[in-house]
Amino acid sequence: MPNFDQQPPAGGGAPTPQGRGGAPGGAPPAGGRGAAPAGGAAPQGRGAAPPAPPSALALKYPWPAKPVLLGTRVKRIDGPDKVTGRAKYTHDINRPGMLYGRIIRSPLPHARIVSIDLSAALKAPGVKAAYNVKEPGAQVMYQGDTVAAVAADTEERTKDAARLVKVEYEALPHFANEEQAMDPDAPVVFMGGNTRPGTAQDVGDIEAGFKQSAHIIEATYYTHVITHVCLESHSIVAEWEGDKLTAWCSTQGVFPSQQGLAMGLGIPAANVRVITQYMGGGFGSKLQAGAEAVIGAKLSQMAKLPVKLTLDRKEEHLDTGNRPSAGAKVKAGVTADGTLTSYQADSWGTGGAGQGVGNLPIPYIYTFPNRKRTHKDVYINSGTQRPMRAPGHPQACFLTEVLMDELADRVKMDPVEFRIKNAPVQVPSAMYRTYLPEGAKLFGWDKRHATGDPTPGPIKTGFGVSVHTWGGGGSGTQAHCDIMADGTVVMKCGTQDIGTGTRTIVALVTAETLGLPITAVRAEIGDTNYPRSGGSGGSTTAPSAMPAIRLTAAKALEALFVKVAPTLGVSADTLVATNGRIHVKDDPTKGVTWKDACKTLGADTISVDHMWEAGLSSVNSSGAQFTEVAVDIETGIVKVKRILAIQDCGLVVDRLTCESQIYGGVISSMNFALYEDRILDRVTGQMVNPNMEMYLLAGMSDIPKIDIILKDMPERGVVGVGEPPTVSLSAAIANAVRNATGAAIRSLPLHPHKILAAIEQQKAGGTL
C-alpha cells in the first residue's frame, strides 16, 4: 500500500507496453502533465523503483488465451440474495439488545458552541448513552458538523432524546459560496486563509502561442457541487466484546475503516474487526471510516450494548462528502488550421470547510504546447468534500471539452475531426484517434448539423461528444485459497463488493483458473479477518484483486497437482485443470475428476496464500461518449435522447457486470449535467434541498437509449472501469445543447433557467 512518499513502492511497477501514455491532464508520452509542479524540477521523495521481476508462478499463469468464463456474461452470484432481500447490508444487521445511535448536528454553518446540555436527553426514556462530540468553546464549521451523540433502545426514542439535547450557539461569520469567500474584505474564517493557491503550471510561452493564434476564446466555465447520495447511508453496527470491537460498516474499504476506527477510538487496530458483506452504494465517500462510525462505536462502548448508527438522508447530504465545484477563467488559442496553441487558466474550486477541489487536470487530454495556470482553493462553510467518482476529472473534462467545441467552431471544423487533430498520441490507453471516428460512424455523426439547429419549431436537436481517461491500476492485494478433500474451494480476500461485482469476479477468476464452474467456488470477501486488500476506490479493486486471485488459485492448483500426479503416474508439471477435471495437458483422457483429485488430500487441506504481482493488470483507460439531445427552447428543458459510450478497460473479466458499471457511470454523468445540485441558501449558508425530492436524480422516464461498445484488450490485463465512464457525458450533453441551440453553455447543471438565459443572450448578440 503506497503511503508516505519516502517509502519504497511495494511490489514495483510493471510498465505497460506503452508506458504511462494516458495519464490524465496532458499529452503522453512525455511532458504535458496537466498539473506538474512548476519549474520542471524533479519532485523529491519517491524514486522510480525498478519493477519487480514476475515470479515463476506469474510467468506460468498469465491470463488464459482461450478462457472459458473470462470475458463472458456471467450472472452476479449474489444476485438471488439481493433480489430476495436475503442479502444483509449494514442497515439490516440487528443484534440482540441493540441500541440506535444518533448524532446531534449544528444547524448553523459557522458558530461557537456556548453550551451543551445533555441532562434532559440522559433522563429520557430508553436512553443508555450520550456524550459531547465537541466541547463548549469549540467551533462548528458547517451546517451538519457534529456536536453530540445519543443512543437509546428504539430509534424513535433516540430521535426524541436527540431533540432534548440543548445546544446554545454563538453565530460566527460564514461563507455560502466561493464569491463570498473570495471577497477581499471578508473576515478570515479558516486557518491559513479563506483561499489558498494550488498547483500552478507554466510550460512553453503562452504569449508566443497567442500570437500564432487565428482565434482566441476568453470565457469562464464552471461546474457545481453535488453530493454522493449513496442509497445506503453511511452507517455502522458496533458491538464490543471486552476491548475488542466488531463493526459492520457500510464502507468501501474494510481495512481503511479498521484503521480509522482504531485511531479514532485510540485502540489497537488488532482489536477491530470490520465486516462488509453487502454495501449499498459507494462513490468515494466511504473510503474512510468517518466520524459517524467512530461515534457509533463510542456510543456502543459507553452503553456496553451493540449500537446501530445509520445517518438519515439529510445528514448524508450535509456531512458525508461532496464533489467540489470547479471554475476556470480561460483564454485559449487555435491556429487557422485547427492546431491548439496556448491555454491560460485561472481556476478555483471549493471542497467546503477548509478543503479545496484538489487536482484539476486542465487542460484535459488535449495538447496545448503552451500552458500557464494558476489555481485557488476556496474554503466555504459547507460539509467537506470526499473523493467522488473520478475526482477532478468530470470537472476538468467539462471545463476543457466545452471549450474544445467552441474552438472547433471558430476554425469551422467538425468537433470530432478537431479532437482527433489535437488528441494525444495513440497508445492502448489513449485510443481517441480510433474511438472518435468509430463512434462517429456508429452514432450517425454525419447527420449532425452545424451549431444551431436550423429546423423550425421549438424543439431543437443537437449532437455532442467528449472523451476521457482514468488510471485504474492495481497492486498489493492478498488472497487465501483452501481446497478441501471433498472438492470444496474457498477463496478468501479482504476486498469488498460495493456493487461492482467483486464477489462474482473473485469466484469467476478462481473457477477459471481451477477449470471449475463458478458455482463450485465460494468467494469470501468483505472482512478484515481475510487477507489484506485496499479500499474500493480509484477503480483499483479489480486490477488489484484479480491478479491476486488468479495467482493464489494457481498456487493452490499447483499444490493439488503435486498430490494428484503420483496417482496418475505423471509429473505434476504435466497437469492442467479444465472442465472439472485434472489431466495430462495433451491427453484429457489421462486424468481424474476434480472431486476424485481432491480425495487424494485425505485428511489434508490445501491452504495457500499469495498476492498481486505485476503483469496481470495495468493502468489507464480511455473512452469516448456521444449523445443526442432535444432542447425545448420555449421552456429550456433538455432531454437526452440517446447515448453511445465506447470504453476500454483492458481484460474484461465479466462482461455483464462490466457493462452495468458503464451504464451506471453514464447515467451518473447525466445526473451531474442535468439534475443534481447541492443548493446552499446564499444568505444563511444552510442547504435548502437536503432530501431526495428536491435534490433531483433521474428516474426511469428520464433514461435515454444507451449503447455501449466495450473494448476488450486482454493483452493489457485488468484495468478498473468504475470511474472512467462517469467522466465525460456531462460535457457531451452540454456540447449537444450548444449544437442544438447555438447558445454558449458554460456551466452546470443545465437547469431550464440557464438554457433560456443562454438562448436570450445568444439572440441578443451572441457569444459565438
Next chain:
Amino acid sequence: MKAFAYVNPANEKEAVAALRDAGVAMPIGGGQDILARMKDYITAPDRLVNIKNALDATITPVAGGLRIGAAVKIVDLAENAQVSRLYPNISAAAIEVGTPQIRNQGTVGGNINQRPRCWYFKNEEFLCYKKGGNRCFAPAGENQYHAIFGNDGPSHIVHPSSLAVPFLAYGAKFRVVSASGEREVAAANFFTLPTLQNVLKENVLADDELLTHVILPAPGTARHGHYEVRYKESHDWPLAFATVILKMSGQTISSASVVLGAVAPIPWRSEEAERALVGKTLSEATAAAAGEAAVRGAAPLSRNGYKVQVTKTAVKRAVMRAAGLRTV
C-alpha cells in the same frame, strides 16, 4: 417524528369530533405529505385522525356532474372513465401527480390540502412566516421555484396542488364539515393569498373542519387542454402548468377558463389570458397571444424570471392542446 395518539373514526361525525382535542389534532389521509413533514418536525400533532375510513371514497354522478369523495385515491381519480370523459384536465393532472406509489396512497382531499413544497418551509432551520417566524427567505435567497404571481408577500410559496388547478377551472365546489355543521365553498374562494393574519395556512379550512367532497358541475360541451412543464419527466413537481377550458360558439371561443399552477401562492386564474381568448378563433397565434397575456402581470423574484417564459409556454400549449393542435 413526535409521538402522537391515533384515532380511526368510522364516519364524518366521529372524525370531526376526534379533531377536537386539547392538543393539536390533524387529519391524515394518504399521509404522503403530512408524514414527511412530521418526520422533519415541521408539523408535530398530538393526535392524528385517520379520515380514510370516515370520508367518502367514491366518485358519484350528480346533476350531470360528479361528486368526488375526499378519500378517493389519486390513482382511482386518474383512471376513472367518467372523470376522463367529462373533465379530461383532471385526469391529465392526476396521472402526473407524484409517482405510482404516491398516487396509490394519496387522496384527493390530501392533494388539495397539502402544505407548500417550498424548501424553506420544509426545512426546520428556516423559521419562516409559515412556521410562525417573521420572514420569508425566498426574496433574498434561492427562489428559482417560487411564485411569479401574487408576490405581494409576506410569503412567496407556490401552491403545491396539481388537482386544485383543474378543479378550480371546472368551477368545483368543496363540501366542508365540522362539528357544528357543513358548508360549501367554491374552489375559487377556498384558497387564500397570504397575509400576515392567515399566512400559517393556504386556504379557508378551519382546524376543526374537514374537506369531504369535491362537487363538479356539469361541464357542458367544451374543449380541454392541460400542459405541465417539468424539469424531470419522472417524479418531479411542475415548474409551471396551465389548464384551459374553452367553450365554443361555432369557430369562436365564447368563454374561456384559464388557471395556472405552480406560479402563485394559490391556483392562479388568469383573467388576462381568458380575455385574450374570448371572441377569437382557435389557432397557434391565439394560443401564443393567450400565453403573452397570461404573464403580462408577472412579478418574478430575483431568480425565477425564467418561469415567466415557462408559464407563457404552458398556457400557449394548453390552448393548442384544447384546439387539437400539435404543441411541439
Next chain:
Amino acid sequence: MASKDEKPDKPERFSVSRRDFLKSAGVTGIAAGVVGGAAELDAQTGAAARVLGPGDVPVQLTVNGRRIDLRIEPRVTLLDAMRQRADLTGNKRVCDRGTCGACTMIVDGRSVYSCSTLAIEVQGKQVRTVEGLVSANGTMHPVQQAFCDQDAMMCGFCTPGFVMATVALLEKNRNPTEAQVRKGLDGNICRCGTFVRVLEAAMKSRGVARA
C-alpha cells in the same frame, strides 16, 4: 457572511429551542401533555372513536400471508415495523420521505411507500414485502429471476423496491408498453444507474405468471 449586495444577518445567539418551530402549523391550542392509552373520547364530543397511543399499542398485521403481532407506538412506519420489529429487512430505508421507492411494498395489491405508511393503518390489509415473493419451495418470482438474468442491480440496495414496483405494475397490467413500464417505475431511484437493465428485466417479465 452574506455577499455584499445582501444584508447579512446579525450574528446572534441562536438557541435551538425546537418549541418555536412546533407552534407553527396552523393548528389550534398548545401541545397537550401525554395523552393516555386507548380511551373513549369524552361525552361532549358525542363520538366514539377510540384514541390509541401515543404509547405502545397492539398492532396486528398480515405480512406475506403470515400474522405478525406487535406492540408499537402509532408513529412507527410500516417500513420500520418490518425492519426493526419483524426482522424483515429486505425492503430498505433510503430517503424515508416517499421519494426513492426502496421501501416499496404491496398493500392490498397496490404498491406503496412503506416509509410513508403507518403500520397501524395497514391492519386488516394484505401486506407483501420482497421476502414474500419467493415461493414456499424457494423458487424466485419470475421478476426476481429476470432481475438476476439481466443484471438489473449493482449494489442492490434499491433492488427490492424496484422488484416490488415491477411486480405491482405487472399484476395491474400484464402486458404494459415500454412507456407504461417506465411510468410505472418512476417512483424508484437507483444511484448506481441500473435503469437500463431494470427496464430490460421488467420488459422481459411481461406476461409472466403471477405470485
Next chain:
Amino acid sequence: METEENLRSTRIVFGVHCLKIRHKGMYVSYEPDPDPAVYNELFDSGSYWCAQTQTSFGPDGQPVRPDICQGGRTCCAL
C-alpha cells in the same frame, strides 16, 4: 523540509507532514507510479482527513491539509 514546492504540492512527505493526515491514495491498492506527478495527480482528490478525528478537521478544530498539517499545531504528530 518545507520547500515552496512542498507547500504547494499536495504530496505528503514523511518528516514534513503530520503522520495522521490521510487521503484517498493511501487507501487504494495502486501500483505506485514512478513519476510522482502522475501518482499524486491520480489520487489527489483534494480530500484530506485526520486519522484521529476521522473528519477533515484536526483535534484542534482546524482544517486538515498538507499545507497546514506540518507542525506548529498542538495536535501534529511528526
